[in-house]
Amino acid sequence: MKKSNQTLYSVIGASSLGTLIEWYDFYIFGSLSKTISDKFFPSANPTAAFLSTLATFAAGFIVRPFGALVFGRLGDLLGRKYTFLVTLVIMGGSTFCIGLIPGYETFKAAPIVILLLRLLQGLALGGEYGGAATYVAEHAPENRRGYFTSWIQTTATLGLFVSLAVILCCQTMLGKDAFNDWGWRIPFLLSIVLVGVSVVIRLKMHESPLFTQLKAEGKVSKNPLKESFGHKANLKMVLLALFGATMGQGVVWYTGQFYAQTFLLNTCAIDATQVNTWIGIALLLGTPFFVVFGALSDKIGRKTIMLAGMLIAIVSYRAIFSQFYSYADLSKKTEVTALLSYSKTETMGDAGERTVHSTTLHTYTDSSKYAETVTQTFTVKNGAEQAGIAKTAKSVTLSSSYAPKVVGLMFLLVLFVTMVYGPIAAFLVELFPTHIRYTSMSLPYHIGNGVFGGLVPFIGVLLYEYSKTPAAPQGDILAGLWYPIGVAALCFVIGLLYVSTRQPKHS
Amino acid sequence: MNTIKRILGIFWLLAGPAAIALLIYEAWARITANPVQDVYLPWVIIITIFTPIAIGLMIFGYYALRGEYDS
Numbered sequence: 001m002k003k004s005n006q007t008l009y010s011v012i013g014a015s016s017l018g019t020l021i022e023w024y025d026f027y028i029f030g031s032l033s034k035t036i037s038d039k040f041f042p043s044a045n046p047t048a049a050f051l052s053t054l055a056t057f058a059a060g061f062i063v064r065p066f067g068a069l070v071f072g073r074l075g076d077l078l079g080r081k082y083t084f085l086v087t088l089v090i091m092g093g094s095t096f097c098i099g100l101i102p103g104y105e106t107f108k109a110a111p112i113v114i115l116l117l118r119l120l121q122g123l124a125l126g127g128e129y130g131g132a133a134t135y136v137a138e139h140a141p142e143n144r145r146g147y148f149t150s151w152i153q154t155t156a157t158l159g160l161f162v163s164l165a166v167i168l169c170c171q172t173m174l175g176k177d178a179f180n181d182w183g184w185r186i187p188f189l190l191s192i193v194l195v196g197v198s199v200v201i202r203l204k205m206h207e208s209p210l211f212t213q214l215k216a217e218g219k220v221s222k223n224p225l226k227e228s229f230g231h232k233a234n235l236k237m238v239l240l241a242l243f244g245a246t247m248g249q250g251v252v253w254y255t256g257q258f259y260a261q262t263f264l265l266n267t268c269a270i271d272a273t274q275v276n277t278w279i280g281i282a283l284l285l286g287t288p289f290f291v292v293f294g295a296l297s298d299k300i301g302r303k304t305i306m307l308a309g310m311l312i313a314i315v316s317y318r319a320i321f322s323q324f325y326s327y328a329d330l331s332k333k334t335e336v337t338a339l340l341s342y343s344k345t346e347t348m349g350d351a352g353e354r355t356v357h358s359t360t361l362h363t364y365t366d367s368s369k370y371a372e373t374v375t376q377t378f379t380v381k382n383g384a385e386q387a388g389i390a391k392t393a394k395s396v397t398l399s400s401s402y403a404p405k406v407v408g409l410m411f412l413l414v415l416f417v418t419m420v421y422g423p424i425a426a427f428l429v430e431l432f433p434t435h436i437r438y439t440s441m442s443l444p445y446h447i448g449n450g451v452f453g454g455l456v457p458f459i460g461v462l463l464y465e466y467s468k469t470p471a472a473p474q475g476d477i478l479a480g481l482w483y484p485i486g487v488a489a490l491c492f493v494i495g496l497l498y499v500s501t502r503q504p505k506h507s
Numbered sequence: 508m509n510t511i512k513r514i515l516g517i518f519w520l521l522a523g524p525a526a527i528a529l530l531i532y533e534a535w536a537r538i539t540a541n542p543v544q545d546v547y548l549p550w551v552i553i554i555t556i557f558t559p560i561a562i563g564l565m566i567f568g569y570y571a572l573r574g575e576y577d578s
């Protein structure tokens with residue numbers, strides 16, 4: 001028993017490490033979306049550049065369902081082990097290459113190359129998760145699947161945490177200018193080392209016992225795609241998994257971990273280092289709850305916990321985000337006018353252009369600071385100096401007294417994520433039979449998370465932009481939340497009515 | 508409970524095409540008002556992605572109506 005537990009934990013360790021690295025690779029692109037936008041998607045309009053990056057970000061998510069089909073099929077035909085080894089190599093290779101691509105100024109094809117590499121990342125991720133979850137579940141005892149697969153569920157959040165930590169370390173060590181200039185490449189290049197280590201570990205692992213048994217009995221599926229989606233008995237479970245579980249889980253996850261970040265950075269204009277540090281702390285505090293809720297789902301059922309998480313998220317999102325906004329709302333703060341300061345710096349570029357940074361720093365009674373920096377570049381043409389378009393950057397640095405409040409609310413958002421996401425792997429694994437499990441569970445998972453979840457920041461920004469009218473030019477800052485709230489509410493109703501707690505479980 | 512599941516099946520069956528019609532209507536209104544890439548590109552992406560999902564919702568509704576999810 002002790003040896004069997006040791007084997008199980010080494011299976012979890014090896015699977016989780018690889019999946020964590022894949023998430024890390026996937027997230028650094030999202031976390032550095034602003035930098036990538038500046039380097040590879042030139043535009044005079046910063047919103048357009050930002051949307052371009054988000055579109056690329058979405059493309060990475062949209063392609064995930066295709067990865068689920070391609071690698072899910074391979075996993076059901078050839079085995080779990082080699083399939084998710086291939087996905088790891090593709091992911092690591094693509095991430096490393098992104099770190100090597102020259103900027104648009106010297107390489108005009110850079111945007112399309114970056115987009116293609118991002119698509120490869122999405123394809124690889126589409127194949128990875130289903131393999132890892134299936135692999136661990138097929139090693140675990142049936143009555144503890146929720147607990148053991150929940151370790152795989154922690155990897156997505158830990159991957160995000162590691163990506164933020166690496167970015168923060170690089171920014172701190174190099175300084176913001178050097179980081180923005182070339183240092184942003186380091187997190188991408190580092191991936192090749194992490195993937196190398198993980199590949200070596202995974203090569204030593206054995207195939208899943210259930211798949212090995214299936215193969216020995218000659219019961220491996222001949223056409224997993226047809227059996228998964230061509231037969232009514234299985235297709236109806238795929239649709240139920242999507243509309244009754246993963247769709248809502250996906251939007252709750254991405255709202256808690258990504259839309260919150262986008263909201264704090266762009267809508268509230270809070271300083272990036274401050275936001276990333278606080279999110280990092282909340283993620284660390286919240287991560288153990290994936291295991292807590294995974295284990296709890298073995299006792300009280302997956303459905304109860306997931307639907308409870310969705311419901312609490314639906315009713316509390318607007319209040320939480322409204323609170324975030326109020327912390328950075330300068331109209332509610334009192335300025336200390338005596339501390340108002342101005343600074344001006346000039347830098348000369350290689351081509352003789354002069355860049356002027358003018359910063360106005362406002363200080364408030366609660367010690368928060370607001371910096372408005374106008375950057376304008378002057379170039380010399382035909383002996384005359386011509387001014388370029390001025391860019392304005394706004395940044396609110398909140399007083400440290402806000403840290404517990406922001407971290408507390410972020411922790412709540414992460415807690416909702418752990419409720420919906422902790423038990424989902426075990427839920428999906430048990431919904432489908434072994435011979436088509438990899439294919440069947442991967443597709444609804446990646447449509448739910450990749451499409452519905454991945455598009456949360458994109459559609460959120462879009463809804464916010466559309467809420468701006470001539471009568472209300474500021475728009476409704478919470479408009480972006482209607483998308484996750486609506487999708488989660490629909491999923492909650494379907495899950496509550498159609499997902500049975502007495503569903504037959506597959507071994 | 509089974510009756511509710513079946514009746515709601517009709518709703519899911521109709522919700523698919525209704526969602527797509529709404530998206531197309533909204534996209535048309537936004538794009539004609541401001542026909543620039545920043546406006547039409549996101550809408551094209553969204554409609555392309557959500558159409559097959561809406562078809563999936565219709566199939567789900569059909570199965571629900573037929574009693575495939577009855578307990």
